[in-house]
Amino acid sequence: MIISEEKTSIGEESIEPYRENNYFKWQTSKNLIKNLPKNDRYLLSDLLVYVDPLDATQEFSEDLLEYVTVMLCVTVRGKPIVGVIHRPFFNETVVGLVDHGVYPENYRNFQQNAVDSPKVVIVSRSHGGKVKALLSDAFTTDANQFRIESAGGSGYKALRLVNRTADFYTHVTQLKKWDACAPDALVRAAGGRVTDLDGMDINYSVDRDDSLMLRRGFLASMNDHVRFLAKFRRFLPENGTKA
Template sequence: MATMGIRLRVAVFGLLMVGIIYYLYTGVISRRIATLRQRRTVDLRELLALSVEAAVRGGREVKRIREDNVLEEQSKGKTKEGASEKLTLGDMNSHKKMYYLIKNTFPYLQVNSEEHDNTREETAVWDHLIPADIQQIGDGKEVPAEDVTVWIDPLDATQEYTENLLKYVTTMVCVAVNGVPVIGVIHKPFTEYTAWAIVGWGSNVKARASYSEKSPQFIVSRSHAGKVNGFIQTAFGNNTVVHAAGGAGYKVLALLDPTDEKYEKADVYFHITYIKKWDICAGNAILKALGGHMTTLKGEEIDYSGSEANNGGVLASISVDHQSLLAKVRSAEKQLAEIK
């Protein structure tokens, strides 16, 4: 009996100690988790500098693969317009450079890329140096990491890339906070030109001195220029000039002050069908920083959280009455429905 009593007391003591240790351990863990959550913020100025670096590194791969002529071209299927959706080694190598640089620097950020792969590039690191032009925008701003979504397009205008129409090709990074685009980077790898902006602080690009209000020129996708041209001329007049071009990034740059080369200049970027958010987020942020607009064809702001799809089309402009543009689009709504 004495032995049983001792054993019982030992067992009770043991359970008590386990309980105390568990309580202390879980308390420590909880405090550590809370501390980590408090620390999980990101500086937007740092994230802008990282985004520029990611776009440039991805662009180097895009350029190298094209110059070495080792595209390893494949088809991912058909686009909504029925065109072949290309995939190349340039897309994939650029994705790895961009995606893992951002994820290795800020592993707790949500990063959405057009491409996916099953390998990791552990060596992608960033030195945290802020370029002088980005330093000049002022002190950074901390935002909760859980509010941030990063959208990357490792190679915009892949079709044109395979056709060697290299002026259309860009790599892009966008940072959205609570679904609102605040950082945009568009990099042209074949001319090594980079446009960037951060809403509320500044940019290294600017709007043109003037835009045509009465007879704006439009820029649209090469893949469905014929259908869109008819709709635009119905909505805006038979003499409306429509430029067809590749790449959403290129089309946004066509609205800005001339950059590194001669290219189509437009007053309005118009897209009538489904488009992915990594195609348009960076351009949206840049336009927003310059006082411009990018909305759906119904005038809705595009939410850059959640799903990758934007089904509402795109209407983008700077220093042109955006509401007037939307009104003309709505007046041609019946024909728009027939086109779709």
């Protein structure tokens, strides 16, 4: 099954031009394809694919193109195993295979935060003030250890964790599963941790209409996940839930 944010169905004749236009990209991806695990086999009925053809829609309308991504995620029985995040305006594609790593392998070669610098918590542009207040309440004795940065798009924020220019990505309100799945897979593939704000792994299965929505928030991190969550969630509305 394929679930997309867009409702329009796509026929074979519509796909053909994309095959031709992206032939060069497939040619340049040979190293990735060559390193794909050869022994993993799954039943087609166990697979669910999420597609978000335009993440950061609001930012796209504001011409803030650095935040815009296209995302794809493959799950097996509700667990993400492959995440792909593409930045169409920067010709950048990052693929994460859970338990196998991130490709391209040199994607992490960015300027990382110094060890003694504040931890960067990256949040939605619309929730920056709210999360900053929550962090101030949760970490009263060491608030200077954190710096809040607002950014658009789930995909962009996940990439910031993978390249180690941010440490935590949290979303304190509900979000759709197609916004979370590829970031979840990519962060896990890079060695990070992803849970809801109750500390539970997220199940991406779909068995009813409202199950496309994550109602318990979202937290992704590269380190100190349990410590951060234990303090942070005590100050969330309804002890970690937000409808």
